[in-house]
Amino acid sequence: xxxxxxxxxxxxxxxxxxxxxxxxxxxxxxxxxxxxxxxxxxxxxxxxxxxxxxxxxxxxxxxxxxxxxxxxxxxx
Amino acid sequence: xxxxxxxxxxxxxxxxxxxxxxxxxxxxxxxxxxxxxxxxxxxxxxxxxxxxxxxxxxxxxxxxxxxxxxxxxxxxxxxxxxxxxxxxxxxxxxxxxxxxxxxxxxxxxxxxxxxxxxxxxxxxxxxxxxxxxxxxxxxxxxxxxxxxxxxxxxxxxxxxxxxxxxxxxxxxxxxxxxxxxxxxxxxxxxxxxxxxxxxxxxxxxxxxxxxxxxxxxxxxxxxxx
Numbered sequence: 698x699x700x701x702x703x704x705x706x707x708x709x710x711x712x713x714x715x716x717x718x719x720x721x722x723x724x725x726x727x728x729x730x731x732x733x734x735x736x737x738x739x740x741x742x743x744x745x746x747x748x749x750x751x752x753x754x755x756x757x758x759x760x761x762x763x764x765x766x767x768x769x770x771x772x773x
Numbered sequence: 774x775x776x777x778x779x780x781x782x783x784x785x786x787x788x789x790x791x792x793x794x795x796x797x798x799x800x801x802x803x804x805x806x807x808x809x810x811x812x813x814x815x816x817x818x819x820x821x822x823x824x825x826x827x828x829x830x831x832x833x834x835x836x837x838x839x840x841x842x843x844x845x846x847x848x849x850x851x852x853x854x855x856x857x858x859x860x861x862x863x864x865x866x867x868x869x870x871x872x873x874x875x876x877x878x879x880x881x882x883x884x885x886x887x888x889x890x891x892x893x894x895x896x897x898x899x900x901x902x903x904x905x906x907x908x909x910x911x912x913x914x915x916x917x918x919x920x921x922x923x924x925x926x927x928x929x930x931x932x933x934x935x936x937x938x939x940x941x942x943x944x945x946x947x948x949x950x951x952x953x954x955x956x957x958x959x960x961x962x963x964x965x966x967x968x969x970x971x972x973x974x975x976x977x978x979x980x981x982x983x984x985x986x987x988x989x990x991x992x993x994x995x996x997x998x
Contacts, residue, residue, distance in 0.1 A: 707877075710924050712948065714878045760839070763832055763868060766875040766922060 699744045701753050702772040705762045706737035776995040778988075779806040779816035781846070781862075783837050787824035788859065788971060795971035796820065799988030801995075808840040817995050818855040818899075819846050821862025823915075823969055833876060833918045834864030847871060855899040855991050856963045860916055863955070863965030872956050872965045873931050874923035879916070880948025886915040888980040889946055889968055891954050895938045898961035899994045903986035910983035912968040914946055919967045921949035921956075931956060939966050 707713050713735050720734040740761050742753070753771050762769040778796045780803055782789045793803035804816050808826075813819070827836035837843065847869050850856045858866035866872045879885055888911055896906040904910070923931065928950055931937060939955035947967075955966025970984025 708924065711877070711922050712880065712920070714880055714882050714920070714948075718882050760831070760835065763835065763875055765867070765870070765873075765927075766877065 699746065699748050699773075701742045701744070701748060703740040703742065703753065703757045703761050704737060704770045704772070705740070705757070705767050706735060706769075707766055708768055711766045775800055775802050776817040776992060777802045777804050777815065778991065779804045779813055779819045781806045781808060781819065781821050781842055783808040783824065783826035783840060783861075785825045785828055786822050786861070788822040788969065789824070791969075791971045792820045792822040792859065795974045795985065795988050798974050799985060799992050801988065801992050806842055808837070808842050810842045811845075813842070813845050813849060818857070818991050819849070821846075821856070821858040821865050822971070823860030823862060826861055826865065829861075829918070832864075832868065834861060834866075834868040837861075837865045838868040843869065850958075850963050853960065853962055855994060857900050857987065857991070858963075858965035859969055859971060860919075860967055863967055864918065866963060866965045871963050872958060873927060873936060874921055874950075874953075874956065876918050876967070877920045877922050878918055879920050879946070884915070884917040885919065885946045887913070887946065889914045889941060889954075890943045891939045891966075891968060892942045893938070894940055895935060895957060895961070898938055898957050898964050898990075900964040900987050900990050901938060902993060903990040909942065910986070911973065911981040912970055912984050913972045913980060914968045916947070916967055919947040919949065921947075921953045921967070923950065934959070938964055939968070 716736040796803040893904040970987040973979040973984035
């Protein structure tokens, strides 16, 4: 069995309202030294057998991420 | 015979009935289509209505884009079939890459429900030819993922190619880049917008009847064809 992790993040130039909301909440909790927060998605994929990086890349590029606004990283 | 306009219902669609009503009010025949359908029943155009298809899981429109009926809609749209995406339908068209850009969480992070003024920037698309160029129309908006975004280079290209069909005026409700409320494809046949023209076809139930022009536009386009 193979486990592959895919992390998806909004591209740096795309505004991240959810990350901003988290960043604005932190000082209220006493964490005043956080400069910036970006929120993303973390996918854990289990395959019954081996899987090629090309297959995972295709999954990430077509469904897990929208390449217009998001970048992804594969951790195999 | 009046043109037949398909209105797709996904699990989680909300505004399919109002979209059908708007199609009928414009003098066309609405044809209900189901997300699992394997044919388009010979329709002359398609409307993807608002709502929260598949619960907006993953990203708004991301799952609906791969619905069986969408494979047919995408192929037909590439072949010139007029397709309109309203709100969630706009998100589906962006996810399908039939339209440029994407929709993300509103800049204010709140669901926005209000009547908004729009300017018609393109009055020559299949869905806007009933309007005068530069017309100002009052249409309701209701969404949480309505922020139109693209990288700056893509935005410049969208502007340069004249792909902006509607722009918010007198206030931007959701932080959309360059006040963009709706865009079109290269040929002006596919249009998507976040506001809801189908909720503005009758002053009795909406803020205006300004939205009806979207549906009479495609009628004229199809009758002229």
